[in-house]
Amino acid sequence: MAKTLLRSVGLFGAGMIAATLAPAIGAVDVGTYKELDQFMSVFERVRADYVDKVDDRTLIKGAIDGMLASLDPHSAYLDARDRQNMRTQTQGSYGGLGLSVTMEDGAVKIMTSQEDTPAAKAGLKTGDYITHLDGKLLYGGSLDEAVDQMRGKPGTRISLTVVRPGRDKPFDVSLTREVIQLKPVKWEVKNEVGIININTFVNSNTGDSVRAAIAGVQKSLGHDPLGYVIDLRSNPGGLLDQAIDVADIFLDRGEIVSQRGREKGDIERRYATATPTDLAHGLPIIVLVDAGSASAAEIVAGALQDQKRALVMGERSFGKGSVQTVLELSDDTALKLTTARYYTPSGRSVQEGGIKPDIIVPQLSDADYKARPRLREADLRRHLINEAKVDDKILEDDGKPDPRFQLTADGLKKQGIDDFQLDYAIKTIARMSQPPLRTALAGAKRGAK
Incomplete structure (x- = not known):
């Protein structure tokens, strides 16, 4: 059984291992036998001579982890604990802080803080x-030890010491754990504009939740909104089929994404379905992205951008353009393996380069936005290389200061604006909904097909 995402082992001689694997992996080179002999020699010496006695299972798991870590940042061996964490992310809820973290050079680094959680409310x-x-x-x-410590019974407190690049000193944050409900979609209406915030694609009902959000917006107004803002900021991705489903909601034709594997002819294309048609009824759409928008979020943004169905606004996205397949190994273990790259309808790979917005809008509401580092796929060790050789310097070049974006966080706060990017998107939708501009946009869209 395999699902696309975006332990007991006996002791054998190297020859027996190779003979066992050969039917599955094809012809084994003579050099491979020698390397397996070398592995068994190291394994036996560690077992016999290491200063502390080490469990065989620990050594073998370490060897597997090391093998997969040498490939790319997203391939991994999933033991029973990892599988349970994955089930929690896709199905349930847990007591914690609402943080997504990674390990970098021995330190715990925040990738994203989920909206409406203790971490987000504290400004992490x-x-x-x-x-x-x-x-x-x-x-x-x-990393597992750190995650275990941050999770816990709702209502209990924990203190975090945080180092923020651009600040002179660390600072402490005291948080109270809450039940983290994994709600993939939220919606609201502001100034006649429907705002659909998609936080994650790990839930198997993300597409249905977006459909419900559109219906909720229309029902609350009693008519269609001026347009929609699809907020994919800080969305780390999730299931490929849910990304395709969400993109299909706003498209009535055309390609959404293609997957390309190792072999030249290993290409799978996914298309929008003819029915039902675009549930947004052709109204203007703006997709908001930032450096935390990754994987499945980039598939949706890229599809709507290439099909001329939406304007993408914000900052360049994360740049994870690879597909992982979960391969079951046993009842409680699995292999998460990178099996393909994905491409947008126009043939772009977002690997490393990400999705470049049609309109770059900085988050001026964040007083630290200029100094804050943007962690992206290209910063990860052993990331897959974009075969198109994306020039990051060009993508990062902001050019001359834009006179539209000179306001400060304090100045915006005085105007009652606590999210500049969202406010800018809402005002842009209002301008796009004016009859002359709508006619021009509709013509441009027809010409692009």
């Missing part, structure tokens, strides 16, 4: 480093 940002939990140093420990 992408690129922040967590150095201590309740005063205890985290450096040198494992």
Whole structure:
């Protein structure tokens, strides 16, 4: 059984291992036998001579983890604990802070903080480093250990020491754990504009939740809105089929995404279905993205951008253009393996380069936005290379200062604007909904088909 995402082992000699694997992996080179002999030699010496006795299962898992880590940042071995975490992310809820974290050079680094969680309410940002939990140093420990400490019974408190690039000193944040409900979609209406915030694609009902959001917007107004803002900021991705389903909601024809594997002819294309047609009824759409928009979020943004169905606004996205397949190994273990790259309808790979917005809009509401580092796929060790050789310097070049974006966070706050990107998108939708501009946009869309 395999699902697209975006332990007991006996001791054998190297020859027996190779003979066992040969039917599955094809002809085994003589050099491979020698390498397997070398592996078994190291394995036996560690078992016999290491200063502390080490469990065989620990050594073998470490070897598997090391093999997969040498490939790319997204391939991994999933043991029973990892599988349970994956089920929690896709189906349930847990007591915690609402953080997505990674390990970088022995330090815990924040990737995203989920909206409406203790972490987001406390202002924790992408690129922040967590150095201590309740005063205890985290450096040198494992990511699993750090995650276990941050999760816990709702209502209990925990103190985080945070290092933020651009600030002179670390600072402490005291948080109260809450039940983190994995709600993939929220919606609201502002100034006659429907705002659909998609937080994640890990839930198998994300597409249905977006349909319900559109119906909710229309019902609350009693008529169609001026247009829609699809907010994909800080959305780390998830299931490929849900990304395709969401893009299909706003398209009535055309390609959504293609997957391309190792072999030249290994290409799978996915298209919009003819029925039902665009549920947004052709109204203007703006998709908001930032450096935290990754994977499935980039598939949706790229499809709507290439099909001229939406304007993409915000900052360049994360740049994860690879597909992972979960391959079941046993009842409680699996292999998450990178099996393909994905491409937008126009043939673009977003790997490394990400989705470049049609209109670049900085988040002026964030006082630290200029100094805050943007963690992207290209910053990860052993990331897959974009075969198109994207020039990051060009993508990052903001050119001359834009006179539209000179306001400060304090100045915006005085105007009652706490999210500049969203406010800018709403006002743009209002301008796009004016009859002359709508006629021009409709003509441009027809000409692009």
